[in-house]
Amino acid sequence: MLQDISLLRIPGPSPIPPSVQRAMSKPMVGHRDPETKELIERIKPRLKKVFGTQQDVMMITGSGTSGLEAAVVNAASQGSEVLVIVSGSFGDRFAKICEAYDMLVHRLDVTWGDSVDPAEVRAILNENPNIEVVFATYCETSTGILNPIANISKVVHEHSEALVVVDGVSCVGGVETKMDEWNIDILVTGSQKAMMLPPGLTFIAASNRAWKVIEENKQARFYLDLRAYRKSLADDSTPFTPGVSLLFGLDQTLTLFEQEGMEEVYRRHEMMKQMTRAAIKALGIPLLTSDEFASPTVTAIKPETFDGETLRKLVKKEFGLALAGGQHQLKGKIFRIGHMGYCSPADILQIIGILEIGLQKMGEKVNPGQGVAAAQEVYIQMTKQEA
Ligand SMILES: *Cc1c(COP(=O)(O)O)cnc(C)c1O
Numbered sequence: 001m002l003q004d005i006s007l008l009r010i011p012g013p014s015p016i017p018p019s020v021q022r023a024m025s026k027p028m029v030g031h032r033d034p035e036t037k038e039l040i041e042r043i044k045p046r047l048k049k050v051f052g053t054q055q056d057v058m059m060i061t062g063s064g065t066s067g068l069e070a071a072v073v074n075a076a077s078q079g080s081e082v083l084v085i086v087s088g089s090f091g092d093r094f095a096k097i098c099e100a101y102d103m104l105v106h107r108l109d110v111t112w113g114d115s116v117d118p119a120e121v122r123a124i125l126n127e128n129p130n131i132e133v134v135f136a137t138y139c140e141t142s143t144g145i146l147n148p149i150a151n152i153s154k155v156v157h158e159h160s161e162a163l164v165v166v167d168g169v170s171c172v173g174g175v176e177t178k179m180d181e182w183n184i185d186i187l188v189t190g191s192q193k194a195m196m197l198p199p200g201l202t203f204i205a206a207s208n209r210a211w212k213v214i215e216e217n218k219q220a221r222f223y224l225d226l227r228a229y230r231k232s233l234a235d236d237s238t239p240f241t242p243g244v245s246l247l248f249g250l251d252q253t254l255t256l257f258e259q260e261g262m263e264e265v266y267r268r269h270e271m272m273k274q275m276t277r278a279a280i281k282a283l284g285i286p287l288l289t290s291d292e293f294a295s296p297t298v299t300a301i302k303p304e305t306f307d308g309e310t311l312r313k314l315v316k317k318e319f320g321l322a323l324a325g326g327q328h329q330l331k332g333k334i335f336r337i338g339h340m341g342y343c344s345p346a347d348i349l350q351i352i353g354i355l356e357i358g359l360q361k362m363g364e365k366v367n368p369g370q371g372v373a374a375a376q377e378v379y380i381q382m383t384k385q386e387a
Contacts, residue, residue, distance in 0.1 A: 010324040011298040011338035012193040023252035040236040046254040052178035058229040061243040064169040064190030067202030070224040077219035088142035094135040115293035118155040139171035144300035150182040185210040196341040269296035272339040275375035279352040282374035297340035308335035
C-alpha cells in the first residue's frame with residue numbers, strides 16, 4: 001500500500017484541508033506583534049458566526065478538555081451543586097471534572113446510544129432547586145447522538161436559575177449552532193473535529209448571565225481564568241502565547257466556511273449522515289442510534305454477525321482507512337465512522353465501498369455495491385430537491 005495514504009475517518013482528530021495545512025506552515029511571528037493582533041481581529045467576528053453568538057469567542061491553547069475544565073471552574077466552584085447529563089463518555093468526563101473540584105454532582109445517566117429526554121432534566125431540577133449549573137453534551141461522540149440541546153436549554157431556564165453549559169466539541173462547525181437564540185450560557189468547542197484544524201485549540205463563549213457568575217466566582221483558577229481571556233481579547237490578544245500556527249490555520253478554516261456558506265456546511269454534514277446510515281442499513285447492519293437523534297458528524301455501528309475490531313484492522317491494513325472503536329462500556333461492541341470537517345459525500349462512497357470489501361473478505365453475506373448504491377440514492381434524492 002502507498003504509505004502516505006491515510007484515510008482518517010475517526011471522530012477527531014479529523015483531516016486537515018491542504019489550504020489550512022499551507023496556512024499553518026507560514027513563518028512564525030511574535031505573539032505580541034501587530035501581525036498577530038490583526039490576525040485575531042480578523043478571526044474574532046467570524047468565529048462568532050460559527051457559535052451563533054454576539055459574544056466574543058475566546059481561544060485557549062489546550063485540547064478540548066481544557067475548554068471543558070475552563071467551563072467548570074468559571075461557572076461553578078468547590079461545593080457547588082451541579083447537574084451533569086451523561087449520555088456517553090464525554091458527559092462522563094464533565095462529571096469527572098466537576099468531581100475533581102469537589103462539586104456536589106447530580107448525574108442524569110442516559111442509556112448509551114439514547115438521547116437525553118428534557119422531561120427527565122426537568123424532574124431533577126424540580127427536586128433539586130439549588131442546582132447552579134447544568135452540563136450537557138451536544139454531540140456525544142462516543143455514541144453518535146446529537147442531543148436536543150435547544151430543548152434541554154429551554155427546560156433548564158424554565159424550571160431553574162441554573163446556567164446551561166454545553167460541550168459542542170464534536171459538532172460545532174458542522175451542525176447548526178445558535179448559542180444566543182437557544183440561551184446557552186457557556187459553549188465550548190475544540191479545533192480537531194468539525195473545525196478542520198489539528199488538536200491544540202479550544203474555543204469558548206459565555207452569555208451575559210454567565211459572565212456575572214464568572215466575574216464573582218471565588219473558585220481558584222489561573223491558566224483557565226476566562227476573565228483574563230476576555231480582557232485580552234478586547235484588545236485582540238491572548239493572555240498567554242497562543243498556538244500561533246493554529247491561528248494561521250483557523251483564519252483559513254473560517255475562509256473555507258465562508259466560501260461554502262455555513263448553511264451549506266450543515267447541509268453537507270446532514271447529507272453525509274443520511275448517506276452513511278442508508279448504506280449501513282442496506283447492508284443489513286444495525287446502527288446504535290435512532291434516525292431522529294443521530295449526529296451529522298459521527299455514526300456508530302453495532303454489528304451483530306461479525307467483529308467490528310477485525311473489520312477495523314482489515315480496512316486499516318489494506319486501505320489505510322482509520323475508523324474508531326467503541327469507548328468504555330461500548331468497547332468491542334461498536335465501531336464509529338467520523339464524517340466531520342474536511343469530509344464530503346465522495347468520501348462516504350469511498351468509506352462504504354471499502355467496508356463492503358472488508359465485509360466480503362470476512363465472509364459476511366453482502367453484495368458489493370449494495371451499500372454504495374443506497375448512499376448514491378440518498379445523494380441523488382437530496383441534490384434533486386435542491387435543484
Ligand atoms: C473530542 C471531544 C472532547 C475533547 O477531547 P480532547 O481530547 O481533550 O480534545 C470533548 N468533548 C467531546 C464531545 C469530544 O468529542
